[in-house]
Amino acid sequence: MSEAYHKVTALGLKSFKSSTVITLTNFRKMLSNRLYVGFISFPTFGIENQPADFQPIISSDLFDKVQYFLEHGHRSRANSKSDPATFPLRAFVRCCRCGVPITGSSSKGRQKYYAYYHCRNRACRSITVPVDKLHEQFHRLLAVQSKSAHDFTRLKSVLFQLAEQRSSHTAARLQQLSDTLSALEEKKRILVDARFVEKALDQETFSEQVRHVDGEIKKIRANIEKVGTEPAVFDEALLEFAEEVYKTPTIFWGRSSINHKRAIQHHFFPEGIVADGEKVGTSSSPTPDFITSILSACEEGGGSPSDDLWNRFESWILSLRLLKKCLDTPEDEIAKWRYRKP
């Protein structure tokens, strides 16, 4: 690191505040500042690693390599087969010929290493693509997923209406269940009267009837619990997060660390993608994305979405929650965990 330090100070890197040559300590701090990869932290305001609104000037891959160097005092085997940060799409993309997930390798040229992805199936080996080329193809596929602020305004309004419909539906369902429960409890009371007050029932019939009624009561109570704990449809914080991710998914992906990249890939393409060397795509027939479908179903139809669409909505929300949870895990924690087991 001191070599790099002497190089940049010789080139004239100065401290911003004092206009004197930057100290080694501050140079080290600068190298681990996530601001340059597009993340802001203001601990006094409780802001930690929030995605910034500007284009990062350093790629997260380079940043990760530098962090490894700072921690270990030597280069990571960044260009070797085992460095995951070089190959975020490894195992996620499948070969279009044989369907086997692709892997990544590097080979040493005269000056530097060349990293590429290739089919790992020895019998096939149809695909060999330079890392940058496949990433560019992936960027194009990901860019199509982007949604405007206007789309999100429409989505919020549609989901807000759906949430209201859903909550009145839930209220009606709870009322119905609670009426059934009262009726069953009344029935049980009548049975007790019939057995012990009017003595019109023998013990055997009484026990059998009570067992039956108790079974029904148990079922209804379980249903009430289930309906009452359904997750909220409209979650403003989650939608804001979604807007951030969908605004420019390519930038979001590009500046994320390897583990976050993988989570983002999985969210957008849960079934993975296939590559033929020239382009990448999804293996299933192209279907309009969830947001477009729900907007057209609710705005044009003016009604509620179909069950199928509703199920897709629920899995979308679930997938978003998981993504948010993963991205909320501090970068450093994930990085340490990764570097301990290279």
Ligand SMILES: [Zn+2]
């Ligand atoms: Zn193959």
